[in-house]
Amino acid sequence: MKRIFVVNPKAGRGIGPRQMQMLEDFFRQRGEPFDAAIASSRTDTVEQTRKSLRAGADQIVAVGGDGTLNAVANGFFEDGHPVRREATLAIARMGSGSDYFRGMCQEHAHDWRDIVLKHTARPVDVVVVHRPGDPRQEPLYLLNMLGVGMSAEVVRRKQRLPTWLPRSLRYFVPTLPNLFYARVARIRLEADGQAFEDDAVAVFVAKGTFAGGGMRFGGGVSLDDGQLDVTVVRPMSPWTMLVKTPRLYSGNFAGDPAIEKLKASRLRVTAEPALPAEFDGEFHDGTPLEISVLPRAIQVCFP
DSSP states (O other): OOEEEEEOTTSTTOOOHHHHHHHHHHHHHTTOOOEEEEOSSHHHHHHHHHHHHHTTOSEEEEEESHHHHHHHHHHTEETTEESOTTOEEEEEEOSSOOHHHHHHTTTOOOOHHHHHHSOEEEEEEEEEEEOTTOTTSOOEEESSEEEEEHHHHHHHHHTTSOTTSOGGGTTHHHHHHHHHHOOOEEEEEEETTEEEEEEESEEEEESSSEETTTEEOOOSSOTTSSOEEEEEEOOOOHHHHHHTHHHHHHOOOTTOTTEEEEEESEEEEEEESOOOEEETTEEEOOSSEEEEEEEEEEEEEEO
16 A cells, blocks of 8 residues: 655644654554655645645545645645545544544544554545635635634634643633624525525534534534535624533534524525634635535545
8 A cells, every 4th residue: 555644744733753753663563654745834735645646645644633634635636626536535633623533533532543554444525615706716625614703713813822732722712712802794604595694703514523622513414424514603792602612512502592503515605794714723715605515525544
């Protein structure tokens, strides 16, 4: 098997030569050496992945967190088509969030290195995002979740945090001030031809279960059913949102009048005023967005 590790050296608290040597020792001792591509940026991560797939890589290992996984997943496509359909994607849990890994393992403890070596390849859905009216941009792809509004502001604040902050706090800390400064916008969703409109501070569109370092916004759909799990958060007072913060981790939104849940296979999101967005923890330009599902488009390595 031709295995390539695509490495984001800035993920988590940093992946340096010592960590790479430990990985090399682990896999060599098991008779499974690998080649490594060290990426210098998100764009380089995408290009390194494409280059590896064009060269015949059978397995790409995304070494980093959810942002690295997002960039690698984008590298599996070029000009709207898979680069190497038979290749598999494995996930190294080495970032500050690693929420897609948490969800696919159903919260059970698994060593990602063992999954790289011995796994079940399962085809999963890929979310495709277009920004209408901007022909310069290629589609963006993601596996886990995108957020519009408040979560994008959380991601912006997270990027400014010191690297020594514990992994468990890297999303919680920037979430707290945004409870008090969340922007309200008039959101319009067109979901499978049905329209929904309301004031909101955030919209989450999920394939996976977790985001934000263990917050449970998804879980209403599976990774391969062609559906999107959509959560709309209506405006609340800061103190009400603070009291409800534990629900972000339990996912218990049933009966909450401030939360609207729906499912769709295609979605258009507009907002007045326009709101920023984040895809798998990476900050991007926001609304308007057109979102759809590419069914079972990538083979992911599962336990």
